Amino acid sequence: MISVKENYIDVKEFNLLYDLVGWGHYDEEVSLKALKNTFYSVSVYDDEKIIGYGRIVGDTICFLYIQDIMVIPEYQSKKIGTMIMNKLLDKTKEIKKENPYLKVYVGASKNREKFYERFGFVKRSEVDLGEGMVLKTN
Numbered sequence: 001m002i003s004v005k006e007n008y009i010d011v012k013e014f015n016l017l018y019d020l021v022g023w024g025h026y027d028e029e030v031s032l033k034a035l036k037n038t039f040y041s042v043s044v045y046d047d048e049k050i051i052g053y054g055r056i057v058g059d060t061i062c063f064l065y066i067q068d069i070m071v072i073p074e075y076q077s078k079k080i081g082t083m084i085m086n087k088l089l090d091k092t093k094e095i096k097k098e099n100p101y102l103k104v105y106v107g108a109s110k111n112r113e114k115f116y117e118r119f120g121f122v123k124r125s126e127v128d129l130g131e132g133m134v135l136k137t138n
C-alpha cells in the first residue's frame, strides 16, 4: 500500500534514493544536515519500502525552493512524482496565504523542465526575470 510521511528524516533512505535515481549520494553527515535544515518534505513508501521523496528548502515565507524530487525507476510513470509535487505545492499554498509575495522556485535538472511545466512552472524569462544562475564550482 502506498503511504506518505511528512517531515521524516532518514539519511539512509535519502541516500539510497539519490543512488537509485543515478545522482550518487552525499556523505551521511552532509545529508543529515541538509534534511534537518529542510522546511518541508514528503517521503513515499510502498508498504515499508521507500520509493519516492521531495522537499522544500528556503526561508519558509518569501522564497521556497522545491528540490530533490525522486521516484525510483521501477515506480516511475505511475504518478508518484505528481503526488509528491502536489503535496509540496499544497504546502506552498498554505505559505502563500501568509505571504502573497511568496516566490516558489524549482531546481529542475536538464531535460526535466517539461515535468515541472505541468504544475505551472515557467522559465524565469517568461515572467520578465533574469535567466537564473548558479555558482560554477569547477
Ligand SMILES: CC(C)(COP(=O)(O)OP(=O)(O)OC[C@H]1O[C@@H](n2cnc3c(N)ncnc32)[C@H](O)[C@@H]1OP(=O)(O)O)[C@@H](O)C(=O)NCCC(=O)NCCS
Pocket (backbone or CB within 6 Å): 021, 068, 069, 070, 071, 072, 075, 076, 077, 078, 079, 080, 081, 082, 083, 107, 108, 109, 111, 112, 113, 114, 115, 118
Ligand atoms: C522526474 C520524476 C520525478 C517524475 O516522476 P514520475 O512519478 O515518474 O512521474 P509521473 O508518473 O507523476 O508523471 C506525470 C507526467 O509527467 C511526465 N513526465 C515524467 N517524467 C518526465 C520527464 N522527465 N520529462 C517530461 N515529462 C515527464 C509523464 O510522462 C506524465 O505525463 P502523463 O500524465 O501525460 O502521462 C521521476 O521520473 C524521477 O525521479 N526521475 C529521476 C530523478 C529526477 O530526474 N528528478 C527530477 C529532478 S529535477
